[in-house]
Amino acid sequence: MKILVCVKQVPDLETTFKPNPEGTWFDETDLAFQLNDCDEYAVEEAVRLKEKLAGAPDITVLSIGPRRVVETIKRALAMGADRGVHIEDAEAYRKDPWQIASLIANFAREKKFDLIFTGMQSQDRGSGQVGVLAAELLGLACATTIVAFEFTGGLCRVRRELAGGVKGVVELKLPALLTCQSGLNVPRYPTLPNIMKARKKELLTVGAETLGKEGPAVVTEKFYPPARKGAGVVLEGEAAETADKLAGILREKIPGLRGL
Template sequence: MSLRIVVCVKYVPDASGDRRFAEDLTVDREDVDGLLSELDEYAVEQALRIAEASGDGAEVTVLTVGPEDAREAVAKGLRMGADRGVHVEDEAVHGSDVMGTSLVLARAVEKAGFDLVVCGMASTDGVMGVLPAVLAERLGVAQLTLLSEVSVDGGVVRGRRDGDRAAEVLEASLPAVVSVTDQSGEARYPSFKGIMAAKKKPVVSWDLDDLGIDGGDVGVAGAWTVVDAAAGRPARGAGVVVTDDGEGGRQLAGYLAERKFI
């Protein structure tokens, strides 16, 4: 049987834009441009490399959860070379934390069918980095996280996790969940051929009913963590200008010493 790889990706607000909270204190995704999380591009890349190395017709599915615009995250994965996409869209998912999101992803992964799930190391909006572990727990499979190298051979996934002083070599039998870091290998750019081919690749849409999930278990209502209050970043104050009339060095040193920088 061919290897079935599912890549979990997220459509996030552009980090270079003006990100803010909406009135309900969830991340404002309406008034800012979005894109496929950069860290998830590494996950797509590693999934494609594993599929190419398997040589047995492995299939790569790109899965995302989010509003209508999140479909673009799936489209980017298809243009990179994935075979099919799954988009879970339901208004009840709005405001989900990692627990709600992991529940939806787990049900979708099970419905899609999988041998290996590949995730990025974190999303560039939430930056929690715990979803792969929670997802593996919900699926009841092994997890290998924060890998800088990953490969699959003979029903076993192997990887290397780099630490400050040493590197660990890990392995687990499939099925399993892995997450990869931004050191795992540069993500490929979609080719013109890939862009054209992506238009014909299948993308299925599911809602919570399709996954057998009660709306009260996800979204703001089912969140384990909530934002109680938020305030905008204060405006940047004017800097101190030091005019060098021969005493500029002393003035600068005094300024730094006053603020305990020296």
């Protein structure tokens, strides 16, 4: 069985974002980058399946972007993927979901993967399209937002998260692509020996320009912070003093609260 996991490197979100000179995406200066959260669940699920099938599946992990994304590929290798593919593209941040999905599909088409895992969305762009578009381009069965996965008798059985805790149960034939929701599993931390082992694993670099030249289907015109409501009170300072002020505000604004 051949498995592909598509992962994205995204910025740590606990920071202040400023527009880049083009004004269409964020400036990367001083940002820290990490593995997209939903993609971490995708890697973990693939590795669990490999373990369940006594190591038989071969897991390729793919990421698109500039040189820095190699670190993210290495993290997935340290979690248990077998080989990495870096689609090198310094312009990846400008590409829309259609262009990214086309790169993935053009890479994967001849490789005959049985199963592809992706996250259901990225934390930075958050369009939630790439996995499904790639599945359509490759003609694969596809289910999105999965929170449970079983593989038995050559079929995938998944639970899709709907709303209010209700789930949809879906069975898919291979080849298939699944997009993973957080909560699908608890991803492992790579151990030090596995981080060392990952350094020796195969890592192939492919130039994005060799995988077709699709134009964008949507265009970002502007990147900006949300309009602030501005009416809120901001409290800052020493804990006991601030707690005192907050208790005062609550007592005034919410009369009849017990415990105040």
